[in-house]
Amino acid sequence: RVHITVHRLWNEVDRSLRQVLGRWWAIPGHGRGPARITDPTLGVPLGPPAPDLPQVPENPRHTLVTLGDSLTHGLSSGAVFRTDLSWPALVARALGTSFSVPHYGGPLDGLPFNVETALRKLQEKFGTTLGALDVLRLPAALHQLADANEDYWERGPGSTPARTDIRYQNLAIYGWDLRDSLSSTAGRAARRIADNPPRDNLLGAIPDNDNDIAAASVLAPFGPQATQVDAVASHGRDGGIATLIVALGANNVLDAVVNKRVAWSGPAFRDLDGKDEYNVWNPVHFGLEYDELVRRLRDVKARRVILATVPHVTVAPIAKGVNPAAPGKKWRKGSRYFPYYIDFWIDEDDFRPTKHRHLTHQQARAMDSAVDQYNQVIAGHVRTAREQGRDWYLLDLCGILDGVAFRRYLDDPLTGRNNPWTPYDLPEAYSDLDTRFFRSNAGGRTQGGFFGLDGVHATTCGYAVLAGAVLDVLQVAGVAFEKLDYGAIRAADTLVSHPPALFEHVLQLLAPFMTRAVT
Numbered sequence: 001r002v003h004i005t006v007h008r009l010w011n012e013v014d015r016s017l018r019q020v021l022g023r024w025w026a027i028p029g030h031g032r033g034p035a036r037i038t039d040p041t042l043g044v045p046l047g048p049p050a051p052d053l054p055q056v057p058e059n060p061r062h063t064l065v066t067l068g069d070s071l072t073h074g075l076s077s078g079a080v081f082r083t084d085l086s087w088p089a090l091v092a093r094a095l096g097t098s099f100s101v102p103h104y105g106g107p108l109d110g111l112p113f114n115v116e117t118a119l120r121k122l123q124e125k126f127g128t129t130l131g132a133l134d135v136l137r138l139p140a141a142l143h144q145l146a147d148a149n150e151d152y153w154e155r156g157p158g159s160t161p162a163r164t165d166i167r168y169q170n171l172a173i174y175g176w177d178l179r180d181s182l183s184s185t186a187g188r189a190a191r192r193i194a195d196n197p198p199r200d201n202l203l204g205a206i207p208d209n210d211n212d213i214a215a216a217s218v219l220a221p222f223g224p225q226a227t228q229v230d231a232v233a234s235h236g237r238d239g240g241i242a243t244l245i246v247a248l249g250a251n252n253v254l255d256a257v258v259n260k261r262v263a264w265s266g267p268a269f270r271d272l273d274g275k276d277e278y279n280v281w282n283p284v285h286f287g288l289e290y291d292e293l294v295r296r297l298r299d300v301k302a303r304r305v306i307l308a309t310v311p312h313v314t315v316a317p318i319a320k321g322v323n324p325a326a327p328g329k330k331w332r333k334g335s336r337y338f339p340y341y342i343d344f345w346i347d348e349d350d351f352r353p354t355k356h357r358h359l360t361h362q363q364a365r366a367m368d369s370a371v372d373q374y375n376q377v378i379a380g381h382v383r384t385a386r387e388q389g390r391d392w393y394l395l396d397l398c399g400i401l402d403g404v405a406f407r408r409y410l411d412d413p414l415t416g417r418n419n420p421w422t423p424y425d426l427p428e429a430y431s432d433l434d435t436r437f438f439r440s441n442a443g444g445r446t447q448g449g450f451f452g453l454d455g456v457h458a459t460t461c462g463y464a465v466l467a468g469a470v471l472d473v474l475q476v477a478g479v480a481f482e483k484l485d486y487g488a489i490r491a492a493d494t495l496v497s498h499p500p501a502l503f504e505h506v507l508q509l510l511a512p513f514m515t516r517a518v519t
Helices: 002-024 086-094 115-126 134-155 179-183 187-193 212-223 228-237 256-257 281-298 361-387 397-404 406-410 411-415 461-476 485-493 501-519
Strands: 061-070 241-246 302-308 319-322 340-343 394-395 437-440 444-447
Touching: 061 086, 061 228, 086 461, 115 134, 115 444, 115 501, 134 501, 179 228, 179 281, 187 212, 212 228, 228 241, 228 281, 241 281, 256 361, 281 361, 281 501, 302 361, 340 361, 361 394, 394 461, 397 461, 406 411, 437 501, 461 485
Parallel strands: 061 241, 241 302, 302 394
Antiparallel strands: 319 340, 437 444
């Protein structure tokens, strides 16, 4: 008996130490990825209602409210546009309810810079191919488009919110992390715009203050002191919320793959300005931030809440995996990782670690390990909430993206066998799409289709897949809805259904200049 007791005690101590250490350091471990969570209840039945459970009206006024970042805002190919086709809008369509979203116009139909529209305007000018003279004229034409876009958002109609009388139900703001959601306000965005007068940059494409313009457009209707979480609570007080979906945390790690630089969070992680030094949050810091988010969400008058996990951002094609020693191969057989992750416009044969910015496979693995720990925190909150009688669910966005990851899993069967991984079934209408970087020419799309032209954000088809996953969770929650028409959504996805003919040619011409700009 003493032996059994000691053995059990040691196992408990070992388990506790692993949990504590796991929250303090992103330990790479042996590289096995987590299994996708397919039960949004986590197998936890609803417990007796907690005493502080918010009282939600019988028929909540707001059927759906969403809180998130760029993936929820509707950003694709470099800009927030067609917000009526963002995944929250598609979910609302299936639910048969109205859903208010901000709209962004401008010369390129979106904020900050719509790459797809820019390519289409170039195609209108030059046709589907570029001749020798066209190549010489291309830089001036591209600058003209960028300058008009910059003027619209910095000095024109786009510099102030188009509407301040609509309290949007999609409360996402691109580029925001957990601290922004908790503390940044419409008033702060307005002050930052006033304190940073825009400059007419000769070679600039992204408008100054673009993120603050977006934040003001979403939060201004709720008052100058309103944060994202305050706006959610306001909807709760204004007749209640039937379903609240929260998808935050990706921007606590995403910048590292965009800029190929890792800076782990430090003491200033709670400071709105100081946190800009970091781009990967220590799991302990992430846990403290998410704990605060959940404490505030617990008081929101929402009938049900869905929390989304953070995706492995290393899957996004903005970070192209390469192996100079053995092109196309992982750093070792069965691994999830390539030796290096580089900018998508650099050819694998041209890459030089001493010349080009990059992430190593060790860095990518450490970041994924951190994300896994983020998601343990999120799942833990869902589990606790359900035990307290709160109708909360988990949407495993991380597992879904892993399930369609082409170069990590689908194109490497050995990696799939070495991990607790199963593919995520795409709708039949999207069976030809994959997660590689989008490519198209005069003959049409040559690869990709799940991610847009920025290599980070989904196409409309990709967002439809996410909307379908949300509806699967709502089905478990007993919510009725109409099925999505994936074929019709694909037809509305202009990038996939009518790929820009000039994309590969323009990318080839610009790649040398893009490389020089970042080295």
